[in-house]
Amino acid sequence: MTQKLLVQEWAARRERGSLPLIKLGVWVALRLHRRVARLFLYPICIFFLASSPAAARGSRAYLARVLGRKPRLADIFSHFLTFASCVLDRVFxxxxxxxxxxxxxxxxxxxxxxxxRGGGCILLGAHFGSFEVARAVGRNHADLPISLLMYEENAKKIRAALAAINPRLATEVIGLGRMDSLISVAERLRQGHFIGVLADRNINGKDMVSYPFLGAPAKFPQGPFRVAMLLQCPVVMMVGVYRGGRTYDVFFETLAEAPESRPKDSDAWLDGIMRQYAARLEHHCREAPFNWFNFYDFWA
Known part of the structure:
Protein backbone atom coordinates (compact mmCIF):
# COMPACT_ATOMS: atom_id res chain seq x y z
CA MET A 1 0.00 0.00 0.00
CA THR A 2 1.52 3.34 -1.01
CA GLN A 3 1.80 6.30 1.29
CA LYS A 4 -0.65 8.19 -0.92
CA LEU A 5 -3.27 5.46 -0.54
CA LEU A 6 -2.68 5.34 3.20
CA VAL A 7 -3.29 9.12 3.51
CA GLN A 8 -2.37 8.41 7.07
CA GLU A 9 -5.02 5.69 7.27
CA TRP A 10 -6.10 6.91 10.68
CA ALA A 11 -7.26 10.23 9.19
CA ALA A 12 -9.31 8.64 6.43
CA ARG A 13 -11.40 6.44 8.71
CA ARG A 14 -14.96 7.51 9.27
CA GLU A 15 -15.51 8.97 12.72
CA ARG A 16 -17.57 6.80 15.03
CA GLY A 17 -19.66 9.19 17.01
CA SER A 18 -21.22 12.63 16.84
CA LEU A 19 -21.63 15.64 19.07
CA PRO A 20 -25.06 14.50 20.35
CA LEU A 21 -23.52 11.16 21.29
CA ILE A 22 -20.56 12.89 22.92
CA LYS A 23 -22.91 15.08 24.95
CA LEU A 24 -24.99 12.05 25.93
CA GLY A 25 -21.87 10.11 26.92
CA VAL A 26 -20.58 13.03 28.99
CA TRP A 27 -23.95 13.45 30.71
CA VAL A 28 -24.14 9.75 31.56
CA ALA A 29 -20.52 9.51 32.73
CA LEU A 30 -20.74 12.52 35.03
CA ARG A 31 -23.95 11.29 36.63
CA LEU A 32 -22.93 7.68 37.03
CA HIS A 33 -19.49 8.67 38.36
CA ARG A 34 -16.27 7.14 37.16
CA ARG A 35 -16.35 3.78 38.97
CA VAL A 36 -19.79 2.87 37.60
CA ALA A 37 -19.12 4.33 34.14
CA ARG A 38 -16.01 2.14 33.81
CA LEU A 39 -18.20 -0.98 33.89
CA PHE A 40 -19.57 -0.02 30.47
CA LEU A 41 -16.07 -0.07 28.97
CA TYR A 42 -15.95 -3.88 28.94
CA PRO A 43 -18.94 -4.49 26.62
CA ILE A 44 -17.91 -1.49 24.52
CA CYS A 45 -14.41 -2.93 24.02
CA ILE A 46 -15.82 -6.37 23.20
CA PHE A 47 -18.02 -4.73 20.57
CA PHE A 48 -15.12 -2.82 19.00
CA LEU A 49 -12.91 -5.88 19.11
CA ALA A 50 -15.53 -7.75 17.07
CA SER A 51 -16.50 -4.90 14.73
CA SER A 52 -13.17 -3.15 14.05
CA PRO A 53 -10.89 -5.66 12.31
CA ALA A 54 -8.59 -2.93 10.94
CA ALA A 55 -7.97 -1.52 14.42
CA ALA A 56 -7.44 -5.04 15.77
CA ARG A 57 -4.86 -5.71 13.03
CA GLY A 58 -3.09 -2.47 13.89
CA SER A 59 -3.06 -3.42 17.55
CA ARG A 60 -1.74 -6.89 16.77
CA ALA A 61 1.08 -5.54 14.57
CA TYR A 62 2.20 -3.08 17.25
CA LEU A 63 1.90 -5.51 20.17
CA ALA A 64 3.96 -8.14 18.34
CA ARG A 65 6.80 -5.62 18.11
CA VAL A 66 6.63 -4.21 21.61
CA LEU A 67 5.96 -7.49 23.42
CA GLY A 68 8.37 -9.53 21.33
CA ARG A 69 5.87 -12.34 20.86
CA LYS A 70 2.60 -13.12 19.11
CA PRO A 71 -0.11 -11.18 20.96
CA ARG A 72 -3.04 -13.05 22.43
CA LEU A 73 -6.66 -11.97 22.08
CA ALA A 74 -6.51 -10.90 25.73
CA ASP A 75 -3.60 -8.59 24.88
CA ILE A 76 -5.58 -6.86 22.14
CA PHE A 77 -8.56 -6.51 24.48
CA SER A 78 -6.31 -4.96 27.14
CA HIS A 79 -4.98 -2.57 24.50
CA PHE A 80 -8.52 -1.47 23.59
CA LEU A 81 -9.49 -1.24 27.27
CA THR A 82 -6.55 1.01 28.10
CA PHE A 83 -7.53 3.33 25.25
CA ALA A 84 -11.19 3.35 26.32
CA SER A 85 -10.19 4.08 29.93
CA CYS A 86 -8.17 7.12 28.86
CA VAL A 87 -11.06 8.37 26.70
CA LEU A 88 -13.49 8.06 29.60
CA ASP A 89 -11.09 9.72 32.02
CA ARG A 90 -10.80 12.66 29.63
CA VAL A 91 -14.37 13.61 30.54
CA PHE A 92 -13.51 13.90 34.23
CA ARG A 117 11.99 32.47 33.14
CA GLY A 118 8.74 33.87 31.78
CA GLY A 119 8.89 32.01 28.48
CA GLY A 120 6.75 29.36 26.92
CA CYS A 121 7.78 26.12 25.27
CA ILE A 122 6.69 23.42 22.85
CA LEU A 123 5.30 20.37 24.65
CA LEU A 124 5.65 17.34 22.39
CA GLY A 125 3.31 14.46 23.07
CA ALA A 126 2.12 11.45 21.11
CA HIS A 127 -0.93 9.27 20.66
CA PHE A 128 0.27 7.46 23.74
CA GLY A 129 -1.37 7.41 27.15
CA SER A 130 -3.27 10.52 28.14
CA PHE A 131 -2.13 13.89 26.87
CA GLU A 132 -5.13 15.28 28.74
CA VAL A 133 -3.91 14.19 32.17
CA ALA A 134 -0.62 15.99 31.57
CA ARG A 135 -2.50 19.08 30.38
CA ALA A 136 -4.75 18.91 33.45
CA VAL A 137 -1.68 18.83 35.67
CA GLY A 138 -0.46 21.98 33.96
CA ARG A 139 -3.80 23.75 34.35
CA ASN A 140 -4.52 22.80 37.93
CA HIS A 141 -1.20 22.15 39.67
CA ALA A 142 1.32 24.45 38.02
CA ASP A 143 -1.31 26.88 36.68
CA LEU A 144 0.34 26.76 33.26
CA PRO A 145 -1.53 28.15 30.26
CA ILE A 146 -1.49 25.26 27.76
CA SER A 147 -2.78 25.51 24.18
CA LEU A 148 -3.07 22.66 21.69
CA LEU A 149 -1.67 22.90 18.16
CA MET A 150 -3.26 20.58 15.59
CA TYR A 151 -4.32 20.37 11.97
CA GLU A 152 -7.29 22.56 11.13
CA GLU A 153 -9.76 19.78 10.31
CA ASN A 154 -8.98 18.00 13.56
CA ALA A 155 -8.99 21.32 15.39
CA LYS A 156 -12.61 21.94 14.33
CA LYS A 157 -13.65 18.53 15.68
CA ILE A 158 -11.71 18.99 18.90
CA ARG A 159 -13.11 22.50 19.47
CA ALA A 160 -16.63 21.14 19.07
CA ALA A 161 -15.92 18.17 21.34
CA LEU A 162 -14.33 20.40 24.00
CA ALA A 163 -17.31 22.74 23.85
CA ALA A 164 -19.59 19.75 24.43
CA ILE A 165 -17.57 18.56 27.44
CA ASN A 166 -16.42 21.87 28.94
CA PRO A 167 -17.10 25.08 26.96
CA ARG A 168 -14.38 27.01 28.83
CA LEU A 169 -11.68 24.95 27.14
CA ALA A 170 -12.72 25.36 23.51
CA THR A 171 -10.44 28.37 22.93
CA GLU A 172 -7.30 26.40 23.85
CA VAL A 173 -6.93 24.93 20.35
CA ILE A 174 -4.80 26.50 17.58
CA GLY A 175 -5.44 25.21 14.07
CA LEU A 176 -2.50 24.43 11.79
CA GLY A 177 -2.70 25.14 8.08
CA ARG A 178 -3.93 28.74 8.31
CA MET A 179 -1.85 31.74 7.30
CA ASP A 180 -1.79 33.04 10.87
CA SER A 181 -1.08 29.72 12.63
CA LEU A 182 2.62 30.34 13.23
CA ILE A 183 1.89 33.93 14.29
CA SER A 184 -0.66 32.68 16.82
CA VAL A 185 1.82 30.19 18.23
CA ALA A 186 4.56 32.82 18.48
CA GLU A 187 2.21 35.25 20.24
CA ARG A 188 1.14 32.66 22.80
CA LEU A 189 4.73 31.67 23.42
CA ARG A 190 5.54 35.33 24.14
CA GLN A 191 2.67 35.29 26.65
CA GLY A 192 4.28 32.31 28.38
CA HIS A 193 1.97 29.63 26.98
CA PHE A 194 3.01 26.01 26.70
CA ILE A 195 2.05 24.78 23.23
CA GLY A 196 1.10 21.10 23.16
CA VAL A 197 1.35 19.12 19.92
CA LEU A 198 1.13 15.40 19.18
CA ALA A 199 4.27 14.78 17.13
CA ASP A 200 3.98 11.14 16.08
CA ARG A 201 1.78 11.58 12.99
CA ASN A 202 0.20 14.15 10.70
CA ILE A 203 -2.90 14.31 8.59
CA ASN A 204 -1.50 14.03 5.05
CA GLY A 205 1.58 11.83 5.30
CA LYS A 206 3.84 14.59 3.94
CA ASP A 207 7.16 15.89 5.30
CA MET A 208 7.89 12.56 7.01
CA VAL A 209 11.30 11.19 8.02
CA SER A 210 12.11 7.61 9.04
CA TYR A 211 13.74 6.73 12.36
CA PRO A 212 14.32 3.44 14.16
CA PHE A 213 11.30 2.61 16.29
CA LEU A 214 10.59 -0.74 17.94
CA GLY A 215 12.92 -2.64 15.68
CA ALA A 216 12.05 -1.14 12.29
CA PRO A 217 12.02 2.25 10.53
CA ALA A 218 8.90 4.31 11.17
CA LYS A 219 7.99 7.72 9.76
CA PHE A 220 7.58 10.82 11.92
CA PRO A 221 6.51 14.31 10.75
CA GLN A 222 9.07 17.12 10.80
CA GLY A 223 6.45 19.87 11.18
CA PRO A 224 6.20 20.11 15.00
CA PHE A 225 9.98 20.06 15.37
CA ARG A 226 10.44 22.63 12.63
CA VAL A 227 8.03 24.99 14.44
CA ALA A 228 10.14 24.71 17.61
CA MET A 229 13.31 25.43 15.65
CA LEU A 230 11.86 28.47 13.86
CA LEU A 231 10.48 29.99 17.07
CA GLN A 232 13.65 29.25 19.07
CA CYS A 233 11.88 27.92 22.14
CA PRO A 234 12.55 25.05 24.55
CA VAL A 235 11.20 21.64 23.58
CA VAL A 236 9.83 19.35 26.29
CA MET A 237 8.38 15.88 25.84
CA MET A 238 5.22 15.29 27.85
CA VAL A 239 3.79 11.82 28.44
CA GLY A 240 0.85 10.80 30.64
CA VAL A 241 1.04 7.04 31.29
CA TYR A 242 -2.09 5.21 32.45
CA ARG A 243 -1.20 2.58 35.07
CA GLY A 244 -4.66 1.12 35.58
CA GLY A 245 -7.32 1.91 38.13
CA ARG A 246 -7.11 5.59 38.98
CA THR A 247 -3.35 5.99 38.65
CA TYR A 248 -1.36 8.01 36.10
CA ASP A 249 2.32 8.91 35.84
CA VAL A 250 3.11 12.20 34.08
CA PHE A 251 6.64 12.66 32.71
CA PHE A 252 8.23 15.90 31.54
CA GLU A 253 11.59 15.47 29.75
CA THR A 254 13.74 18.16 28.11
CA LEU A 255 14.54 17.43 24.46
CA ALA A 256 16.14 20.79 23.63
CA GLU A 257 16.89 24.05 25.42
CA ALA A 258 15.96 27.31 23.75
CA PRO A 259 18.73 28.16 21.23
CA GLU A 260 20.18 31.66 21.33
CA SER A 261 19.92 31.77 17.56
CA ARG A 262 18.62 29.51 14.82
CA PRO A 263 20.87 26.49 14.29
CA LYS A 264 23.40 26.95 11.53
CA ASP A 265 22.77 23.37 10.40
CA SER A 266 19.00 23.06 10.63
CA ASP A 267 18.96 19.55 9.17
CA ALA A 268 21.35 18.29 11.84
CA TRP A 269 19.32 19.98 14.60
CA LEU A 270 16.07 18.47 13.32
CA ASP A 271 17.64 15.04 12.95
CA GLY A 272 19.02 15.11 16.48
CA ILE A 273 15.82 16.13 18.22
CA MET A 274 13.60 13.82 16.15
CA ARG A 275 15.90 10.87 16.79
CA GLN A 276 15.79 11.64 20.51
CA TYR A 277 11.98 11.94 20.45
CA ALA A 278 11.59 8.57 18.70
CA ALA A 279 13.98 6.92 21.17
CA ARG A 280 12.14 8.27 24.22
CA LEU A 281 8.78 7.33 22.75
CA GLU A 282 10.08 3.79 22.21
CA HIS A 283 11.26 3.70 25.83
CA HIS A 284 7.80 4.61 27.11
CA CYS A 285 6.13 2.10 24.78
CA ARG A 286 8.29 -0.72 26.10
CA GLU A 287 7.72 0.39 29.68
CA ALA A 288 3.89 0.70 29.29
CA PRO A 289 3.01 -1.14 26.06
CA PHE A 290 -0.79 -0.89 26.17
CA ASN A 291 -0.67 2.93 26.22
CA TRP A 292 0.05 3.16 22.47
CA PHE A 293 -3.05 4.49 20.65
CA ASN A 294 -2.18 4.41 16.95
CA PHE A 295 -4.50 1.62 15.82
CA TYR A 296 -3.09 1.22 12.31
CA ASP A 297 0.13 -0.13 10.85
CA PHE A 298 2.53 2.58 11.96
CA TRP A 299 5.38 1.01 9.96
CA ALA A 300 3.59 0.78 6.58
Missing amino acids: LLNEQLDQFDIRVHGEEIVRAIEQ
Missing part, protein backbone atom coordinates in the same frame (compact mmCIF):
# COMPACT_ATOMS: atom_id res chain seq x y z
CA LEU A 93 -10.16 15.57 33.60
CA LEU A 94 -11.72 18.19 31.34
CA ASN A 95 -14.29 18.86 34.04
CA GLU A 96 -11.43 19.43 36.50
CA GLN A 97 -12.21 16.44 38.71
CA LEU A 98 -8.61 15.61 39.51
CA ASP A 99 -9.60 14.30 42.94
CA GLN A 100 -10.77 11.13 41.18
CA PHE A 101 -7.19 10.27 40.21
CA ASP A 102 -3.84 9.48 41.73
CA ILE A 103 -1.46 11.47 39.51
CA ARG A 104 2.29 11.26 40.05
CA VAL A 105 4.36 13.93 38.31
CA HIS A 106 7.99 13.42 37.29
CA GLY A 107 10.14 16.29 36.02
CA GLU A 108 7.85 19.11 37.13
CA GLU A 109 10.96 21.16 37.91
CA ILE A 110 11.58 21.38 34.14
CA VAL A 111 8.35 23.26 33.44
CA ARG A 112 8.68 25.27 36.64
CA ALA A 113 12.08 26.55 35.49
CA ILE A 114 10.67 27.55 32.08
CA GLU A 115 7.71 29.23 33.77
CA GLN A 116 9.98 31.20 36.12
